[in-house]
Each structure stands twice: as C-alpha cells, then as structure tokens.
Amino acid sequence: MSDNKPHINAIFKYGSAWEYIFENQRFINEFCSDVLEDYIVSQRWYGGKASALKYIDIESFFKIENENDLFYGVVLEVNFKEAFVQEYFLPIGLVKEKDYVDHNIIARINLNGEKGYLVDAILLESFRSQIFDKIVEGNKYKYNKVEFRRGRKCKASAYESSKFLSAEQSNTSIIFNDKYILKFFRRVYTDQNPDYEISKYLTNKGYFTNTPGYAGSITIKFSDKNIMTLALMQELIPNQGDAWEYFVQNIEKAYRKLTEKQYNVKSLNVLKKYNQIKVDDIDPKLLKWFDRDIFEDVEKLALRTAEMHITLGMERINASFTPTAYTYDYTVWLKNRLMYMLDNRINLLENNLHKLDGMMVEMANDLLDHKKKIKKRFLDFDESQLKSERIRVHGDYHLGQVLVQDRDFFIIDFEGEPESTIRDRKVKQPPLKDVAGMFRSFSYAVYATIFNNIDHYQHPVKDLFHSAEVVYSYMVGVFLNAYIEKVQNNNVNIGYLNEIEFLLEYCLLEKAIYELGYELNARPQWSIIPLKGIVNILKQNNDE
Template identity: 60%
Template sequence: MSEDNQIDGRLDFKYESSWEELLENERFNRELCNDILQPYILKQRWYGGKASALKYLEIIDSFPIEDQNDRFYGVVLEVNFQEAFVQNYFLPIAFITDQSVVGDKIIARLRLNGQEGFLVDALLLESFRKQIFLKILEGEKYRYKEIAYRRGRSNTIAGYESSRLMGVEQSNTSIVYNETCILKIFRRVYVDENPDYEISKYLTMKGFFKNTPKYLGSITLKFSDKNVITLGLMQELVPNKGDAWEYFTHYLKGVFKELSDQKPKLETLRPVKYLEQLAVTDVSSAILAWCPLGFFEDVSNLAMRTAQMHIGLGQERINTAFTPQPFGNDYSVWLKNRLIYQFENRINLVENNLHKLDGLQLELANEFLSNKKVIRKQLLDFDEDKLKSERLRIHGDYHLGQVLVHERDFYIIDFEGEPESTIRDRKVKQPPIKDVAGMFRSFNYAIYATIFNNHEEYDYELNELFEIAEVLYGNIVGVFLRTYIQEVQQANLNIGYIKEIEFLLQYCLLEKAVYELGYELNARPRWAIIPFKGISNILNQQKYE
C-alpha cells in the first residue's frame, strides 16, 4: 500500500467514480479486497478465521440494497487461507459523509469524484436497518434479481418504530426492531440454507413448538440456479432475564455456598446409579437440604422443553429434509470417519500443549493420552444393526447458553449447529439423544466451573468437591432423563428402549467431551480441565457398570 493511501495514519482512497458506480470500478474492487477489507475483518469479532493465515480475499457476489432515498451494497466475500480452505462472509457497506454517525467505526476514508466521505458497515446506520426491515414486511414485492425478502405467515408487525444493534457482536450481528422482534444478520455464510433458518421456520410453521422464537421472515441470496445463501433471519424477541448458563451457574454458586455452610458428612451424600432415572420427588432429603427442590423442578422443565423440541422435529412425513430416518451403514461410516479424524486432532493438540499444563490438569491430560486406545475403540464401537430408533434433525449444538430463561420457563434458540462442522454435516440427521448429551455436558461444565472459580470460598478439599459434584450431577442427569424419556415416549417418538438410549447417551457424552477439548485448548486453555475431568469420569463410570 502506498503512502498516498494514508492520511493521519488512516486508510484513504480516491476514485473517479460515484457511489452508485463504485462497485463497477476494477481498481476499487481490487483495493477493497487487498488493502481495505483485509486489515478490517481481522479486527471484527464475527470473523472466525483468526487462528488461520489469510491468503487473499475475493468478492464472489455483490448487489445493491436500495430505496428511493439511499443505496447500499451487500458484499459476499470469499476468504482464502494459506491452509487451503475458504470461508464466506457477508458485509453490507455504505458511504457516508458525516463521521459522527458512526464515531471511529469506519472501514476507510473515500474520495469519490472529489467528495470526501467514509466507507462503513451499513448495519451501523438506522437508515439501512429501517430499509431492510420494511422490505421484509413487504415480502416478495422487493425482490431484486437474486435477493429475496420474505415475510413469515406469523408476522403480525405493522410497521417500523425503532431499531438498535443488540449487545456485543459475536459470530453474527443482531438487530432489535420495535423491541418486539430480532433480525439476525449472518456474517459467516454458506452456499446453502442456514440450519437456523430452516429449523426455526419448520418449528414455527409445522412443528408447532412454542418454546422457541417464532419465525417472522428472512433475507436470502440466490447464488446460483440450485444454491441459496441465507443472509438474515427474523424472529420474535423473547422477553428474558438472560440464558440458562447464567441462570444455573448463579443458582449453583448459592447451592455450593449453602453446602459449605451446612458442611454435611460426605458419606450421607450417596451417588445415584449411573444414568438412573429419577422423579423430582426421588431426590434425597440429604441433597435437598442444601440444593432446593426448585432447582430440580427447573431441570425437569428444561427436559420437557427439550423433549417437545424433538417431538416437533420428529413428526414430519413429507418434507425429506425433516423426515426421521433409521440408522444405516452410510451414517456409521460418516460418523466414525468424522469422529476419528476429530479424535486424532485432539490427541495432537493435547501432546503439543502438555508443556503448558501443570498440576491436576497435567495429570488428567496424561490420563487422557494413556486411554487413547480405549477411547478410539469406543468411538469405533458403533453398530447400527443393534439400533432400532430413528435419527432426526436436531439442534446440534445444544447447551445452557442456547436457552433463554423467562419466568422459570425455557426458550431454545440458535439452531446453526456445531461451529466446527461443515454446513452439510450440520444437516445430517442424528440421534436426538445427542442433544441430551450436549445438555448433560453443559450441566457438568456449570458444576465444575462453579467449583474451579470459587473453591477457595468452600470449606472442602478439591477432591471432596469433586465427589459432591458427581453426586449432584448424577441427580441432575436422573431427573432430566426421567422427564425427557416419559415425554418423548408418550408422543411416540422412537428413541429406542432403555439399553439403546443408554448406549447412545454414553457414546454421545464421550463424543461431546472430546469435541470440547479442542475448543478449550484453542480458546481458553485454563478451562480444558473440565472436558479432561469429564472424559475421566465417563471412562471410570463405565468401568463400574
């Protein structure tokens, strides 16, 4: 980049083009990719390629988003990495002359036909947010070539009142409209329908699952004759006091404080049998003395909502994207190939990070490595001939952070699937028990995170807290399982008999814990102790069955 492109240390580019003609300017397109957007996207929270080396950017599609007053552009970028893979991102852009509207959140300074201004993310502008909202309300009237705005049948919103960006940006950007609905703009996009859009629409229109935000509309890009890209999903805004992770970890902190104050003898806290089903009334009085009955009632209610979600996803008989399927050899081959590849990746990751670990974390890491043959054998020990249940479209990334809490009820959100998986893999039908296993691992995380973050405050040794954790976790699992199994079986959802359920649950728990290990070692190594401990507990519990 030449010094001519720098003013006061900020990017400055000059073009003999108007804003309306700018994307037809070859030099602008080249510099937009090479000089303007490369440094910009690296700083964005929604950019998911920070762990890889960016090779080059390319615009694979662009289109105007306009009304009688304003013109914006939608740009779909292909990010090519040195490691020979690509990711696609969506960025709506705008040209403004008043920087005060966005503060320091500019992409670059532009001079277009001598007019000075700024290139910015269009989502920062209320005029853009209002325009796309109104186009969704108008529906097909605002089809522009390959771009389609659709209004859901359950959308009863009359008009535009207000908009604001929601909280801290993560992998997507969400806009709250009229304080009644939310439009999620997908930043990382795929040449396929986004599973969040597919499942949200299905559960609203056909699955009739009430405890998820209603589908209200969408924005899609027809990328080719047979492929679409989902750019936006509009849903109702569910009033809430935060997610279930915040809710239950806050609860657990109080539970462990009460436990520490009472200091019961550990021998009075008897563990339940592994995967034993419990009614809420079956929880022992010794545990209820320091963990309130309301806690287990909430666990049971969350299990019921989970079951109802699966019942909604499992009743389709016409739409092949949602019809349940039996297990078969194709699925087993897909599953084993995927999991063994993932497992070998985790082994390498652990071996390469051993020098960073110490104490209990190092001890558990070495235990994991010494058990690698046992774990590999368990992952390969998947025999579809013994399974009589059916596979469904599932949530796929189900944990406490994907559930909103409102007046002690639970609303399930974010059906995009595992971030590490390809878009095709996220749509593979899987045993609904995998979602249950994901929630169990999340409760396990919540318990151990409470211990690791606060154990100095509790009047117990760490190994004693671990013992208590397993007793509490066993009761949570038991209560959740009892409610979930009763609910799905009453609805005739085929999840198999108890031995099959238990086999799938153990298999999926191990799969989930191995998956978590990769995330933690890459993103927050201090937390890797939780999946290490989870894997250790899963293997040790199975020894004593």
C-alpha cells in the first residue's frame, strides 16, 4: 500500500487486549470505515473495483487459535451504492512492532500501549501452519459452527512447509508440504461453493481420478441450509503447466513450420460443421505441418471431459447431482439470463466501438446488424423438443482450467462463471455447455497464435484465417468423435445427433457473447476472437 493512504500513517489506539478486540465497538466502527474502505479496494482479489463502495460491515468473525497464537477469521459485507452486496473473507493477525518484517499492512495499531500491525493472516506462517494442522486434525469449533474438515485424500499427519501459488487473482492458494493446495475463497457466499461441492463429490464417487482429490475444507454453518465455504484443500497435482500454455506452444510450433515450409493452406478443406473424425483419418496434407500429437492430445482431453461428465451424471440419490430433464422453469431461467447478457453486450459493444479498429469494426457492425437474429436464436430454445438430460457441469471450462501432466490432463476449478450468482452456477446444464467452452478455447488458442505473431507469417491474413478454420474444424471433429462415443457408451444422455448439434451451437453462441463482454472490458484488442466466433456461427447458419 502506498503511504498516501490515511490508515497506513494513522495509529489506531484501543484500551483492549487482542483477545477481546472485537468486543470493542469503536474498533469495529473504525476498522470498517477508516481502515477497510482504503485497504480492500487495493487488493487483487477484490471484485468490486468497477462499482462505488458505500460502506463495509462485519457480517461474522471467529477466533482461530492454539496455545501460542490467536487470529480472527472475518467475513466482510461490502455494500455498494448501486444497491447490491458482496461478501469477502479476510483472516487477520496481529504482528508486534518488534516482530514486523515485510507484510502487507492493514493498519497500525496500539493495544494497551503496545504497538503492532494488523496484517492479512495468510501472510503469516504461524497462521498457515495452524490452519493446516486444524484441517489434518479435523477440529470443530462451536462459534458459528466453524468446521475444519479432513478429506479422504489427506494423508498428512502435521504441517511441514508452505508457500504461495502466485498466479491467482481472485483467490489465495497455498501449497502445503509440497503435496496439498489450499485455496482460500476471498469472495464468499452463504452457500456451498461449487468447487468444494463438486470436488468432494468426485472424490467420494472415486470414478473420475483426473482431478485433484478432496483433502479438506473450512466452512461456517450458520444454519442447516446456510453454509459458507471459506477454503478448499486438494491434492497437489504435479504438472508442466496448464493446457492453454501447452496447446499454444504446440500450435505456435506448427505455424512456424507452416511459414518455414510455405505450405499451401488453400488446398486444405474445412470439415463440415461438427463432422466427427478419428485421428487416423485426418487429411495427410494437414499433418505435414500440424503435428498429429496435437490431435492425439485433443482426443485425450475429450476422453477426460467425457469421464468427468459420466461421473457427474451417474448420481441417483443426491438431488444436487441427479440428472434432470429440461423443464419450462429451466427455459424461463435460461432465456432471462441470456437476454440480460445479450443486451449488456450489445450496449457495451456500441459504447466501445471507438476502441476497435480494422476488421474488428466490420465484425462488430455485422454483429450489431444481426442482433435481432441472435436474440431470436436464444429465444428459440424449446425444452419440449429436447430428450436429453441436464447435469451438474464444470461451468467455466476452458484450457486454462486443465493441468498437463506427461500428456495427460487433470481438470481443476469448478467454481463456475465469475459473472454468475452462486445459485446460477449450480443449475444443471447440458454437458455440451462444457464442450462448447472447450471449443471456444481451441478457437482462442489458434487465433491468438495468429494475431500474436501476425508480423512473422508470410501468408496473407485471409489464408491464415482459412488455416485457422481448418485446424479448428479438425480439433472439434476429433474431440466430438471421442467424447460422444465415450459418454453414450456410459449412459450419459446427451441426445441424438440433431439435438447434440442444436445444443452445441446454442452454447457456442452463448459462450462467444459472454466472452465479448470480458474482452471489451479487459483487453479490447482481443475482442476480435469472440467477434470472429460469433460471425462464423452466423455465417454457418446462412450457408445452410
């Protein structure tokens, strides 16, 4: 934090001991208004930066202690001027002035004449070791029914070491004993987090092993139906990085080869839409520059995706996971959600046209010209025509949610779409929504390779786009061939071919529209990728 923040320079003085600090009403008032309002907005995990903060309340707090150390777990209720609320979890610790090293200071504090610093407790090894040992021991606390639970995959007996996983933004993850990873959910909800819920379910079912096993958790139980997940611990999967990096690196190698050898990409044909194909049947001309290994990896990823859905669709007792038919209520929920999202994206696109250039402007105008057609496509969803079933799904499935280990794939992070409410994330969806998410990620990987290296390629842009559509069509074909065979042989009801294609295209359009909002807000120059995806879907339908 910078020194121009008033709470950093100020020293807050109280005549209370640390163990009774939350019984001091003046501390609570000043902590919420004078300290947290400055502190929280600068944290990477804070998701309210685009909104106007109104005030902060402490919704709940509890002690985390052993014979040596006392910390507090604090659930914050952040109220916004736009009339909505978010909840965040912040564990805090007290570091005496003489023991201060280099921690992220929340505030300077003086308790009964002894100076110290309030800090995020996660930064303190004494806190991390205590948390881990409590999970291993499976201790339970009475206050607000805070529960430290040991999961089936936890084989540890005590704390040995800890280090941070630095890549995360919205959560904070810690690696323990080089064997487990504990994710603290910073944005929390008065409901079980889907990541916790699905991880525990998959581990207990035991069929799908290509995901980190559930090793423990921290929850608050306010009542039988109100449970807040604060942290999830899982097995640490040794890996060579995520599948996004892996696929992009291999696709870049192929495109360097394309340039070096000057292959004639115009001679390659794009596969018919959603045509299923085996790796052995791929056009040999394509394999001259695009390695067969990439398609074998796509096939393996398809099998792992199918196995995930098979496990998520096999439940017959737990109502949270039992397969469900399409209903009128689901259709109303879906259309309301998509109409709101589409209107939001259209307004966002119109307001950001000035940030776009070149072919992006043409594609954006094409989308705006066809917005009624897109709306009609979304409103044409008719549950009475669908014979397949909905299941719990990953919900935010893409290459970044997959770890690579020796050319095998492990699926992680079942939290769902960040924009969705916690309850919307738990709605059962067509498993093809995950498949569509992965297909959009394939498209991103290919087009990102082209756009990021456009000056290094000697082929005309038109030919590069054609090559991208060829590669994408084969990745989709190989994936679908392996996925459909696997799920249908294991009794996952995804419908017959016409229904599969309808749901897949519906979900692809939904996903591309969703992505457009993210890109326009975060990195406008990448908007060309979802715009290209939307235009391609519209063009394919015009060609039929």
